Amino acid sequence: MMTMHPQTPDILPRVAFVATGGTIAGTMTEDSKTSWAYSSAQRSGESLVMGIPGLLRRAQWHFEQPYSIGSQNLELGHMLQLRAVLLRLLESPEIDSIIVTHGTDTMEDMLYFLHLTVPSHALGKPVLFTGSMLPSDHEQADGPGNISGAFEFLIQCLSTNADVSGHSAMPFGLCMQGLFTPAHRVEKQSTAGLDAFDGPYSVLANTQWLLSRNALEMSEDSGVQGQFASLFDPTATRHPLFEAMEVPVVFCTPGNGPLRQLTDLLNRKPASVVVAAPGHGNIPEACVPVLRRLLLNGVSVVRASRVIAGGVEQGGEFDALDAFRQAPVQGGNAVFSEAGGLNLSKCVMYERLRVLAHSLSV
Structure with a gap:
């Protein structure tokens, strides 16, 4: 297993930032003054990080954008594409942790699919999804705070070297509004409001989340992490039978x-x-x-x-x-x-x- 690097002046964490579009990359439209309207998936992941003061210099960033969509347009092929990207990054010795930005409309669909199809042994690094309820240029935009919060959570996990010998100690799920929710427990609770994903299985996004792990464990009907991982090759981006x-x-x-x-x-x-x-x-x-x-x-x-x-x-x-x-x-x-x-x-x-x-x- 690769060695996790704590954040020091000499050794910065190597963070993969995978952007897929969504509201977090959206911008307001000309009609916004009269009717709250915006277009999603307008900005790159790199521009989102660069727009947060001081964040770019706190890590060695690796940017990827497998696609850019409003997540209401998510297709099964997109799910396979993102899975292939994550498996490659999880395997790479050049990456310590992963942040994924995703639209909130189908956040739970994507995370539950990955819960069932990413093998548990692959999750030796923190993988945090985040998103936003407001577009990037809204005066109360929540995206920058959610990206920063996910990054801070990753830094805590890496700097404390939280039981790196046990994959289950590494968080895999959603980080929004300072809360962490395991992938299989993510559900959108509301169509509006910054706390739309605050649910009964959300805990503070800090290293104390490990103490709450037993309460967050899956019930039998949630399926086991990686239960269907063998259905798809690690690099598969299409599967006609699955998509049909x-x-x-x-x-x-x-x-x-x-x-x-x-x-x-x-x-x-x-x-x-x-x-x-x-x-x-x-x-x-x-x-x-x-x-x-x-x-x-x-x-x-x-x-x-x-x-x-x-x-x-x-x-x-x-x-x-x-x-x-x-x-x-x-x-x-x-x-x-x-x-x-x-x-x-x-x-x-x-x-x-x-x-x-x-x-x-x-």
């Missing part, structure tokens, strides 16, 4: 909309379908027959909830599809399961990877 995999979400509200959507899926036969049902995943009775047909036709079904918090475990009022919990069913490979504690976006990503793993193993 369809996992729709059917959101249940009163009316015939959910039933029609599920019926349409019988013709498409997606890889899996996530049903966002009311309450504790209580799927309407009218939807049960078509869900049974989907399962018999090889389409897995995940019972989730449209409620933000609480999750869905086995039990409660709904048991109509319990016979499909074990595959194979009539020679197929579809299974019925619950989302556990995963929100809808993470549930979709987990299912996409789970079904891909099964397809490649057959």
Whole structure:
């Protein structure tokens, strides 16, 4: 393992700064005076660092920009591109730590994907994502403070040489507003406000985060770090089967909309379908027959909830599809399961990877 360099006048930390666009690199538009408007992904990562007084001279910087987008436009190919960049930097003996700037719209999608697909043994260096809720030239821009905060956290981890023999001691997750959240626990809590990512698993971004590690550990339904790492080569930037995999979400509200959507899926036969049902995943009775047909036709079904918090475990009022919990069913490979504690976006990503793993193993 490489030696971590503390920050001294003679030896500066070697920090890779990976920019991908987002609001943090955005600028206000001409309409901003009358309507709060901006264009994301307008600045390079190097310009963001240079815009923070004194930061450029505090490290040996290595800049990369694999793409530059508003993160609402994130595609599965982008996820693979960024994964390949991070694996290369994690392997490089010329890099001590990594900061990634990313749009907040799909921050949790990216971090959860990396949680599931970056092998745990590779995480021997701090990897911190950060972003902003306001564009770079807003009078209250939070991006510079978040970049500086992530950098200070990295310096603390490197200068204290925090158990470098144990990869789990190195932070991998989101650093915003002075708080650190592990990658698999990141969720956007609000569409507005600088504290949009302050959640129940966020802790102060300092070396004391290690003391809170047990409380931050994943539950079984969050998936294991690197669980699906073997699905992709370290340098892969495309995977046609992964990118073509369809996992729709059917959101249940009163009316015939959910039933029609599920019926349409019988013709498409997606890889899996996530049903966002009311309450504790209580799927309407009218939807049960078509869900049974989907399962018999090889389409897995995940019972989730449209409620933000609480999750869905086995039990409660709904048991109509319990016979499909074990595959194979009539020679197929579809299974019925619950989302556990995963929100809808993470549930979709987990299912996409789970079904891909099964397809490649057959």
